[in-house]
Amino acid sequence: MNPDIQGRVFPPTPPYLVGREKVREFARAVFATSDINYDPDAARAAGHADIVAPPTFAVVVQEATLAQLLAEPDAGIDFTRVVHGDQRFSYTRPIVAGDELTATLTVASVKSLGGHSMVTAESSIVDAHGAHVVTATSTLVVRGDE
Amino acid sequence: MTANTAHAPAIDTLTVGEVVAGGSFPLTRDSLVRYAGASGDFNPIHYRDDIAVSVGLPGVLAHGMLTMGLAVQPVVDWAGDPARVVDYQVRFTRPVPVDAEDGALVTVVAKVGAIDTDAGVARIDLTVTFEEQTVLGKAQARVRLT
Numbered sequence: 001m002n003p004d005i006q007g008r009v010f011p012p013t014p015p016y017l018v019g020r021e022k023v024r025e026f027a028r029a030v031f032a033t034s035d036i037n038y039d040p041d042a043a044r045a046a047g048h049a050d051i052v053a054p055p056t057f058a059v060v061v062q063e064a065t066l067a068q069l070l071a072e073p074d075a076g077i078d079f080t081r082v083v084h085g086d087q088r089f090s091y092t093r094p095i096v097a098g099d100e101l102t103a104t105l106t107v108a109s110v111k112s113l114g115g116h117s118m119v120t121a122e123s124s125i126v127d128a129h130g131a132h133v134v135t136a137t138s139t140l141v142v143r144g145d146e
Numbered sequence: 147m148t149a150n151t152a153h154a155p156a157i158d159t160l161t162v163g164e165v166v167a168g169g170s171f172p173l174t175r176d177s178l179v180r181y182a183g184a185s186g187d188f189n190p191i192h193y194r195d196d197i198a199v200s201v202g203l204p205g206v207l208a209h210g211m212l213t214m215g216l217a218v219q220p221v222v223d224w225a226g227d228p229a230r231v232v233d234y235q236v237r238f239t240r241p242v243p244v245d246a247e248d249g250a251l252v253t254v255v256a257k258v259g260a261i262d263t264d265a266g267v268a269r270i271d272l273t274v275t276f277e278e279q280t281v282l283g284k285a286q287a288r289v290r291l292t
Contacts, residue, residue, distance in 0.1 A: 048229065056218070084211075089235070
């Protein structure tokens with residue numbers, strides 16, 4: 001892949017409106033049992049504006065940015081050879097239903113390792129006021145010819 | 147401030163190495179379809195054996211992000227609020243094949259890895275296994291406690 005894309009910043013994604021039923025659907029899918037993921041009254045009692053998304057829900061918002069990266073014409077990433085290596089979510093505040101989130105991907109690094117390439121993509125996710133909510137960081141391994 | 151705070155463990159009662167949470171998660175093909183719909187990740191290696199085998203895999207695999215998502219749930223329940231998980235990272239080290247009939251049992255053990263009393267954050271280290279082999283590396287959740 002093309003090492004020159006290191007440092008590239010992609011355009012912000014269109015706003016993603018976090019729906020209450022989507023949060024519940026995602027929570028069920030990851031075996032979440034906390035009332036705060038499902039019940040607005042429980043969430044408000046804990047000091048939140050609405051139900052709180054599970055810690056990995058940010059991947060749903062991040063996904064659009066990874067699609068931008070994989071589709072970038074000069075990046076040279078063959079998506080059929082991509083393996084997810086590492087994932088991290090670093091929160092400033094939790095995602096709650098009703099949030100309108102926008103994600104901006106920066107290519108933090110591109111490395112080569114024994115024929116494989118590793119690209120680390122940091123997607124900064126902000127709310128409708130532009131305030132930081134969470135950064136989702138993925139390291140993708142692009143396998144070389146075998 | 148909230149009813150929920152009462153359930154959160156006090157940081158000064160924790161000991162490094164102490165097991166604080168854990169659980170077993172029986173995954174089936176249904177779980178994978180549910181996660182595909184909830185997350186939007188419709189890569190067919192997570193529901194079609196023929197395609198999985200054609201790209202050199204043993205069969206249908208669980209989404210790595212599903213394994214990541216469920217592995218933190220015992221920590222969420224222990225902390226009492228999903229919003230207390232302020233940072234969560236994993237490395238995907240081994241895939242989890244999900245047999246069409248027998249499914250796959252993923253087991254999680256959560257231990258205190260480090261305590262930062264000044265910051266009010268405990269690092270919880272997760273050991274996540276399938277058939278007694280670790281499937282996630284460097285799986286760490288940082289949890290804000292008081």
